[in-house]
Amino acid sequence: MIYMLSGEAVLIEDTETVLRQGDAACWPAGSPIGHCIENRSDQDAIYLTIGTRNQTDIIHYTDHDLVTYKHGSARRYTREDGSDYPVRRNT
Incomplete structure:
Protein backbone atom coordinates (compact mmCIF):
# COMPACT_ATOMS: atom_id res chain seq x y z
CA MET A 1 0.00 0.00 0.00
CA ILE A 2 1.08 3.56 -0.55
CA TYR A 3 -0.36 6.75 0.90
CA MET A 4 0.41 10.10 -0.75
CA LEU A 5 1.58 12.73 1.74
CA SER A 6 2.27 15.51 -0.76
CA GLY A 7 2.95 16.14 -4.40
CA GLU A 8 1.72 14.13 -7.33
CA ALA A 9 2.76 10.80 -8.82
CA VAL A 10 1.46 8.50 -11.53
CA LEU A 11 0.58 4.93 -10.61
CA ILE A 12 1.23 2.70 -13.60
CA GLU A 13 -0.56 -0.65 -13.79
CA ASP A 14 -2.66 -1.72 -16.77
CA THR A 15 -3.73 1.94 -16.85
CA GLU A 16 -2.28 5.14 -15.39
CA THR A 17 -3.79 6.90 -12.37
CA VAL A 18 -2.65 10.24 -10.97
CA LEU A 19 -2.25 10.14 -7.18
CA ARG A 20 -2.31 13.32 -5.11
CA GLN A 21 -2.11 14.21 -1.41
CA GLY A 22 -4.50 12.02 0.60
CA ASP A 23 -4.83 9.33 -2.10
CA ALA A 24 -3.98 5.72 -1.36
CA ALA A 25 -3.39 2.65 -3.49
CA CYS A 26 -3.10 -0.95 -2.40
CA TRP A 27 -2.66 -4.38 -3.87
CA PRO A 28 -4.09 -7.54 -2.30
CA ALA A 29 -1.59 -10.14 -1.11
CA GLY A 30 -1.17 -13.00 -3.52
CA SER A 31 -2.35 -11.05 -6.56
CA PRO A 32 0.32 -10.72 -9.25
CA ILE A 33 -0.35 -7.08 -10.13
CA GLY A 34 2.64 -5.31 -11.68
CA HIS A 35 2.86 -1.63 -10.77
CA CYS A 36 5.25 1.27 -10.40
CA ILE A 37 5.10 4.89 -9.29
CA GLU A 38 6.54 7.71 -11.43
CA ASN A 39 6.98 11.33 -10.47
CA ARG A 40 6.50 13.22 -13.73
CA SER A 41 6.29 16.64 -12.10
CA ASP A 42 9.03 19.08 -11.13
CA GLN A 43 7.98 18.89 -7.46
CA ASP A 44 8.81 16.27 -4.84
CA ALA A 45 6.28 13.46 -4.45
CA ILE A 46 6.31 12.16 -0.89
CA TYR A 47 4.48 8.97 0.05
CA LEU A 48 4.50 6.24 2.66
CA THR A 49 5.01 2.65 1.62
CA ILE A 50 3.07 0.37 3.95
CA GLY A 51 3.32 -3.40 3.96
Whole structure:
Protein backbone atom coordinates (compact mmCIF):
# COMPACT_ATOMS: atom_id res chain seq x y z
CA MET A 1 0.00 0.00 0.00
CA ILE A 2 1.08 3.56 -0.55
CA TYR A 3 -0.36 6.75 0.90
CA MET A 4 0.41 10.10 -0.75
CA LEU A 5 1.58 12.73 1.74
CA SER A 6 2.27 15.51 -0.76
CA GLY A 7 2.95 16.14 -4.40
CA GLU A 8 1.72 14.13 -7.33
CA ALA A 9 2.76 10.80 -8.82
CA VAL A 10 1.46 8.50 -11.53
CA LEU A 11 0.58 4.93 -10.61
CA ILE A 12 1.23 2.70 -13.60
CA GLU A 13 -0.56 -0.65 -13.79
CA ASP A 14 -2.66 -1.72 -16.77
CA THR A 15 -3.73 1.94 -16.85
CA GLU A 16 -2.28 5.14 -15.39
CA THR A 17 -3.79 6.90 -12.37
CA VAL A 18 -2.65 10.24 -10.97
CA LEU A 19 -2.25 10.14 -7.18
CA ARG A 20 -2.31 13.32 -5.11
CA GLN A 21 -2.11 14.21 -1.41
CA GLY A 22 -4.50 12.02 0.60
CA ASP A 23 -4.83 9.33 -2.10
CA ALA A 24 -3.98 5.72 -1.36
CA ALA A 25 -3.39 2.65 -3.49
CA CYS A 26 -3.10 -0.95 -2.40
CA TRP A 27 -2.66 -4.38 -3.87
CA PRO A 28 -4.09 -7.54 -2.30
CA ALA A 29 -1.59 -10.14 -1.11
CA GLY A 30 -1.17 -13.00 -3.52
CA SER A 31 -2.35 -11.05 -6.56
CA PRO A 32 0.32 -10.72 -9.25
CA ILE A 33 -0.35 -7.08 -10.13
CA GLY A 34 2.64 -5.31 -11.68
CA HIS A 35 2.86 -1.63 -10.77
CA CYS A 36 5.25 1.27 -10.40
CA ILE A 37 5.10 4.89 -9.29
CA GLU A 38 6.54 7.71 -11.43
CA ASN A 39 6.98 11.33 -10.47
CA ARG A 40 6.50 13.22 -13.73
CA SER A 41 6.29 16.64 -12.10
CA ASP A 42 9.03 19.08 -11.13
CA GLN A 43 7.98 18.89 -7.46
CA ASP A 44 8.81 16.27 -4.84
CA ALA A 45 6.28 13.46 -4.45
CA ILE A 46 6.31 12.16 -0.89
CA TYR A 47 4.48 8.97 0.05
CA LEU A 48 4.50 6.24 2.66
CA THR A 49 5.01 2.65 1.62
CA ILE A 50 3.07 0.37 3.95
CA GLY A 51 3.32 -3.40 3.96
CA THR A 52 4.60 -6.44 5.67
CA ARG A 53 8.13 -7.67 5.40
CA ASN A 54 7.35 -11.35 5.69
CA GLN A 55 10.24 -13.79 5.98
CA THR A 56 8.50 -15.93 3.37
CA ASP A 57 6.96 -14.23 0.35
CA ILE A 58 6.29 -14.57 -3.38
CA ILE A 59 6.82 -11.41 -5.40
CA HIS A 60 5.58 -11.06 -8.99
CA TYR A 61 7.30 -8.65 -11.40
CA THR A 62 4.87 -9.03 -14.29
CA ASP A 63 6.62 -6.48 -16.51
CA HIS A 64 9.80 -8.63 -16.36
CA ASP A 65 8.23 -12.13 -16.40
CA LEU A 66 9.92 -12.68 -13.03
CA VAL A 67 8.75 -14.34 -9.82
CA THR A 68 10.89 -14.13 -6.68
CA TYR A 69 10.40 -16.69 -3.94
CA LYS A 70 11.77 -15.36 -0.66
CA HIS A 71 12.48 -17.50 2.39
CA GLY A 72 14.52 -15.58 4.95
CA SER A 73 17.65 -14.39 3.16
CA ALA A 74 17.35 -17.12 0.49
CA ARG A 75 15.88 -16.24 -2.91
CA ARG A 76 14.82 -18.30 -5.90
CA TYR A 77 13.93 -16.73 -9.25
CA THR A 78 11.69 -18.15 -11.98
CA ARG A 79 9.67 -17.00 -14.94
CA GLU A 80 5.86 -17.05 -14.63
CA ASP A 81 5.83 -20.50 -16.30
CA GLY A 82 8.16 -21.85 -13.58
CA SER A 83 11.29 -22.08 -15.74
CA ASP A 84 14.55 -20.74 -14.35
CA TYR A 85 15.15 -17.01 -14.58
CA PRO A 86 18.73 -16.12 -15.50
CA VAL A 87 20.27 -14.24 -12.59
CA ARG A 88 23.64 -12.50 -12.78
CA ARG A 89 25.82 -12.98 -9.75
CA ASN A 90 28.57 -10.57 -8.72
CA THR A 91 31.94 -12.31 -8.59
